Amino acid sequence: SRAVGDRAGEAATLNNIGGVYNDLGEKEKALSFYNQVLPLIRAVGDRFGEATTLNNIGAAYSALREKEKALEFYNKALPLYRAVGNRSGEATTLNNISSVYNDLGEKE
Structure with a gap:
């Protein structure tokens, strides 16, 4: 993908590799791949993909x-999901944010 300049395809591949590492419990390796995805999807203007990657991070x-x-990353994903009208992503991100606050003991 890199040779032909297919940034969207490269981003999808890197995101998939990150997902495999995430599923294997290797979160640091997953993060290194997700962080490579962000500039690629930003370059092609894929706000949904950016939101999903931010949520994964x-x-x-x-x-x-x-x-x-x-x-920090959930709060960056949320407005992007809202901007593209993706209610499912918005709901998932809100749930993730509430889970973090719950973990931090801020249950109000």
Whole structure:
């Protein structure tokens, strides 16, 4: 994909590799792939893909017990899901945010 300049295809491949590492419990490796995806999808203007990747990064940080970092990425994903009208992604991200606050003991 890199040779032909297919940034969207490259992003999808890197995202899939990150997902495999995530499923294997290797969150740091997953993060390294997700972070490679962000500039590619931003370059092609894929806001839904960017939101999904930001959400994936947040989930990886949450699993690593880096809750503040998780919130940072969830809060970046949320307006993107809203901007593209993806209610499912918005709901998932809101649920993720509430789970982090629950974990932090801020249950109000």
